[in-house]
Amino acid sequence: MSKTITIEPVSRVEGHAKITIQLDDQGHVLDARFHVLEFRGFEAFCEGRHFQEMPAITSRICGICPVSHMLASADAGDRLLAVEIPDTALLLRRVVNLAQIVQSHALSFFYLSSPDMLLGYDADPATRNVLGVARLNPELARRGIRLRQFGQSVIDIIAGKRIHPSWAVAGGVIAALSPEGRDLILAGLPEALATATSTLEWFRGALDNRTMEVDTFGHFPTLFLGMVSPDGTLETYGGRLRLMDATGTIIADQLDAKAAKALLAEQVEPWSYLKSPYYAPLGPVDGAYRVGPLARLNVADRCGTPLADEELHRFRARASGPVLASFHYHYARLIEILYGLERIGQLLDNADALGTDILARASRNRTHGIGMSEAPRGTLFHDYTVDENGLITRLDLLIATGQNNLAMNRTVTQIAKAFVDDAHLTEGMLNRVEAGIRAFDPCLSCSTHAAGTMPLVVDLVAADGSVLQTLSRLS
Amino acid sequence: MTLVIGFGNPLRGDDAVGPSVARAAEIERSDVSVLTPHQLLPELAPDIAAADVVVFIDAATDLPAGAVRCQIVAPSSSPRLDHRLSPAALVGLGLAAFDRAPQAWLVEIGAESFELGHALTPLVASAVPRAAELVRTLLPPLSRPRPT
Numbered sequence: 001m002s003k004t005i006t007i008e009p010v011s012r013v014e015g016h017a018k019i020t021i022q023l024d025d026q027g028h029v030l031d032a033r034f035h036v037l038e039f040r041g042f043e044a045f046c047e048g049r050h051f052q053e054m055p056a057i058t059s060r061i062c063g064i065c066p067v068s069h070m071l072a073s074a075d076a077g078d079r080l081l082a083v084e085i086p087d088t089a090l091l092l093r094r095v096v097n098l099a100q101i102v103q104s105h106a107l108s109f110f111y112l113s114s115p116d117m118l119l120g121y122d123a124d125p126a127t128r129n130v131l132g133v134a135r136l137n138p139e140l141a142r143r144g145i146r147l148r149q150f151g152q153s154v155i156d157i158i159a160g161k162r163i164h165p166s167w168a169v170a171g172g173v174i175a176a177l178s179p180e181g182r183d184l185i186l187a188g189l190p191e192a193l194a195t196a197t198s199t200l201e202w203f204r205g206a207l208d209n210r211t212m213e214v215d216t217f218g219h220f221p222t223l224f225l226g227m228v229s230p231d232g233t234l235e236t237y238g239g240r241l242r243l244m245d246a247t248g249t250i251i252a253d254q255l256d257a258k259a260a261k262a263l264l265a266e267q268v269e270p271w272s273y274l275k276s277p278y279y280a281p282l283g284p285v286d287g288a289y290r291v292g293p294l295a296r297l298n299v300a301d302r303c304g305t306p307l308a309d310e311e312l313h314r315f316r317a318r319a320s321g322p323v324l325a326s327f328h329y330h331y332a333r334l335i336e337i338l339y340g341l342e343r344i345g346q347l348l349d350n351a352d353a354l355g356t357d358i359l360a361r362a363s364r365n366r367t368h369g370i371g372m373s374e375a376p377r378g379t380l381f382h383d384y385t386v387d388e389n390g391l392i393t394r395l396d397l398l399i400a401t402g403q404n405n406l407a408m409n410r411t412v413t414q415i416a417k418a419f420v421d422d423a424h425l426t427e428g429m430l431n432r433v434e435a436g437i438r439a440f441d442p443c444l445s446c447s448t449h450a451a452g453t454m455p456l457v458v459d460l461v462a463a464d465g466s467v468l469q470t471l472s473r474l475s
Numbered sequence: 476m477t478l479v480i481g482f483g484n485p486l487r488g489d490d491a492v493g494p495s496v497a498r499a500a501e502i503e504r505s506d507v508s509v510l511t512p513h514q515l516l517p518e519l520a521p522d523i524a525a526a527d528v529v530v531f532i533d534a535a536t537d538l539p540a541g542a543v544r545c546q547i548v549a550p551s552s553s554p555r556l557d558h559r560l561s562p563a564a565l566v567g568l569g570l571a572a573f574d575r576a577p578q579a580w581l582v583e584i585g586a587e588s589f590e591l592g593h594a595l596t597p598l599v600a601s602a603v604p605r606a607a608e609l610v611r612t613l614l615p616p617l618s619r620p621r622p623t
Contacts (some may be wrong), residue, residue, distance in 0.1 A: 063592040111517060131518060131564070141572040277564075438566035 016029055021416045027418055032412040033275075034405070034437060043395045050390050051077050051364070056166040058382065058397070064107065064443060065153060068325065068375030070168050071237060072382040075257075075371025077170025081387060082365035082403075088355030089172035090238050094157050095347050097237040098340040102192070103151025104376035105293070105333040105340075108441040109199075110144020113330055116435050117206050122215075122428035129467060140202065143195040147337070150192045154344065157181040172359035184350050187347050193307070196338040200311055203334055210327065216418040217436040218326025218411030221246030223279055223289035224298045227374045227402070230254065233341060234299035236374035242299040244290070246247040248321040250299075261381055261398065267406075276405040277398060288406035291378025292440065293332035298322040305337070305342035311335045328409055329439045351399035362388045374399050377441055401442040411436045477507045477614055478522060478577075480553075482533035484513050489540075489586035489599045492606075493532040496584065499607035507614060515560040517568060523568030529579040530613050531562040532606065541598035544605045545613070548579035580613050582606055583608030 007088030022030045043060055049057060054075040059066035060420055078085055085093075115128045118136055134141035136265070158177055163198040164280035167173055193402075207214070241260040243252040265287075279287035283412060289295070303309045315323065315331055323332075331461035347353060370383045385394040415436040419429040481488040481497025494511035502509055512519070515531075524530050531548065538544055544558075548572045551563035562581050570576040584606050587596040595603070 116478055131568055138574070139571050141568075145517050145520055145572060149521070152518060289558055 012370055013022075019437070021270075021412075021420055021433070027336055029413070029416040031411070032416045032433075033410050034408050043397060045396045047392050049392050051080050051369075051384055051386050051392060052170055052390065053380070054384065054392070055168050055170075059165070061397075062443060063440050065100060065104055065375050065377070067096055067165065068380050069099055069157070069382070070165065072371045072373040072375075072380045074168035074170055074173075075238075075373065076178045076369045076382040076384045078360075079369025080364050080366050080372060080384065080390070081170050081360070081362040083171055083360040083362045085360050086355070086357045087171045088176065089358045090354050091350060091355075092158055092173055092177060092350050092358070093168055095344050095353075096155055098347075099151045099154035099158075101151075101374075101376045102337050102340040102344075103148045103155070103235060104441075105337050106144055106148035106151060108376070109330060109333055109337075110141070110148070112248065112441070113435075113438055114140065115146065116211070116431070116438070117203075117330075121435060125427070125431070128431075130223050140199070143199060147192055147195045149306050150188050153188065154185050157185055169359070171361060173360065176356045176358050177353055179354060181238070183275055184347065184352055186348055189341055192292050192341050193338070194333065196341055197307065200338065203331065206313070210417075211431070213435075214325045214327045216415055216431075218407060218414060219324055220407075220410055220414065221324055222407055223251070223287065224295035224322060225260075225289050225291050225379055226296035226299040227372075227379065228253075228300050229304075233304040234300035236296075236298060236340075239374075241372075241376045241379065244299045244345070246322060246324060248298075251407045257372040257381055259385075260372075260379075261370055261383065264398070274405050275402050276409075277403050278406060284406065288410070289403065290326070290407045291403045292329060292376075292398050294323060294326065294329045295378065296374065297332045297335060303339045305339050305346065307377070308335055308339035308342055311338060325406065326439050329441065333441070364388075366435060377401055377443055378403055399443075401440070405441065408437055408440055408442065411440070476526050477504075477528040479507060479530045479532070479610060479614075480515070480519070480528045481509070482512050482515055486591060488588040488590050488592050489497045489533050490548075490583075490589050490601055491593070491594055492584045492586060492595055492603065495595060495600075495603050496532045496574050496582070496606040496610060499603050500604070501607075502614070504617065506548045506617075515562065515565050517560065517565070519564055520569040520572060523565055523577060523579075524573035524575045526577040528613070528615055529562075529566070529577045530610055531579065531581045532610060533583050534582065534586035534588075534589075535564075535583035536586060540585050540587035540596065541602040542585040543602055543609060544583045544585075545609055546573045548581050552574045560603065568611070580607060582609055582613070594603070602619055 006391055018035050021032045024030045046057060053210060055070045058073045059070040061069050111130045115133050119128045119132050130141060159167035160175060167175060199333040224244045225241060227235045228242045229235040229239050240256060242250060263280055264277050265286045267276040278284045281291055297312060297315060303312050312335060315335060368385050370379055370381060372381050375437050378401055381398040383396040387393050415433050419432050479497050479502060480494035483493040485491040497511050499507050543557060548562045548566055550567040552567060566576050566579050584599060584602050586599055
């Protein structure tokens with residue numbers, strides 16, 4: 001008789017979800033699904049609001065990456081105004097977005113994922129957390145805490161508030177950077193860079209013991225989508241998109257948000273609030289793509305900063321083409337922290353950083369605009385349609401975690417097939433299924449625009465649909 | 476150094492009582508820092524570990540509306556660490572990572588409503604001055620300048 005295992009809640013991810021694992025009559029894993037259970041409906045209640053309000057409203061979708069929403073929203077607003085924003089505004093938006101990536105990646109790696117790597121997947125969940133890390137490796141915990149603190153302070157200094165700032169608006173930004181603020185940021189960079197490089201060194205050593213996880217945590221071919229500059233260098237804001245296949249062939253390049261979105265379609269499943277976008281010309285199976293740090297490092301020709309490019313070289317040596325192992329999202333995240341810090345230094349060394357021409361003034365000149373940013377978890381689209389008064393008549397938010405949905409489901413199935421069987425159901429197996437999801441650092445608050453904390457449930461379900469066993473854990 | 480941390484969401488009714496009390500205490504001392512975050516986060520651990528005294532101020536659901544309670548915060552050795560960090564967990568994290576824990580207090584005010592909105596409910600608002608006075612009494616006395 002076939003069975004289904006359900007993992008609910010999934011812990012140490014942002015939001016609330018559960019996993020079900022379907023077993024066949026012989027007790028082998030048949031299929032697995034990642035269900036997102038919450039719904040908040042920002043798209044509905046933003047209708048009727050003015051587009052100038054949207055950066056402040058949509059940043060409330062998430063407390064982890066409010067900056068990404070604010071910047072994608074402001075970019076959509078720029079399109080509605082039909083203006084090119086001042087150089088200083090673009091530069092400062094880029095710095096804030098990089099700081100957002102640094103602080104969010106630090107949260108993901110040091111607080112959420114390093115406990116698995118340091119303490120092991122079979123460790124007691126009660127101690128497999130950042131406090132466990134602090135006890136075993138206080139230096140690693142200290143570094144992680146201070147690195148996230150640095151990223152948040154950069155946002156605070158430039159945007160005036162570390163969470164839910166209302167600083168970027170359609171046309172530019174509302175406050176310039178002071179010389180004191182710039183100097184404060186630059187003074188913090190050396191320690192942050194030292195943390196990034198020493199953590200990468202530690203991580204490379206730890207990878208030697210994680211061969212099984214590298215091979216089974218979502219190791220498969222997909223397409224990859226990420227932002228690049230006109231010359232193919234890694235970019236996270238104000239660039240164009242590149243789509244690459246699993247062999248490294250570029251199948252679309254230098255796409256603006258409108259052109260990129262036109263290539264995508266969405267599949268809706270009755271068992272999840274999370275929609276599944278795919279590259280429309282290839283359909284939902286072959287058109288599945290991944291976004292986020294792994295995708296960005298795969299599609300870019302280079303990072304464009306010296307230390308990150310050195311590390312990118314080592315990263316790429318792990319595969320003959322694009323790096324396909326989703327476990328390496330962790331590695332890519334650390335490289336992006338290094339890149340982000342170096343790039344912040346480059347940008348703030350530019351005289352434009354202290355410019356005061358920061359806002360292009362215009363009225364609404366279009367009724368449709370699509371903005372984008374590279375959020376920590378991947379490409380984020382804000383698609384607005386407005387009436388002649390600038391009031392939103394249609395809003396479509398395409399979120400990074402949603403774009404990874406097909407890949408996350410495949411990951412859960414692959415891990416379950418490698419580690420789970422009916423006869424030997426252990427906490428360690430379930431931890432690995434959960435950790436496979438965590439490699440993507442999903443943000444369910446963003447992807448379903450849903451509120452909530454993330455506990456995890458795994459259900460074991462028989463062929464006749466009856467639930468044979470449920471394991472649940474508080475977050 | 477002393478830290479006063481009044482935490483809570485200012486848009487969720489009585490959840491804002493922590494920041495309200497921290498502001499009402501009107502502490503203007505160079506040796507005291509007042510913070511009013513929405514919630515406790517691990518990034519506060521370095522400052523907490525470096526402080527001599529920390530006073531946390533929060534809304535409580537297990538007290539009658541407007542009641543005020545004060546208790547010592549001991550560092551937790553096995554805290555729940557997720558989206559909601561407790562004062563004990565944060566002091567525990569500071570101790571584990573930075574090898575130092577301050578003398579810490581938690582002042583709680585019984586809350587009535589966490590619905591969306593700016594205003595405190597009347598009973599909770601009336602407790603703010605009492606709680607603020609209690610916070611002031613928990614601060615270390617100002618050290619007298621040494622004669623030169």
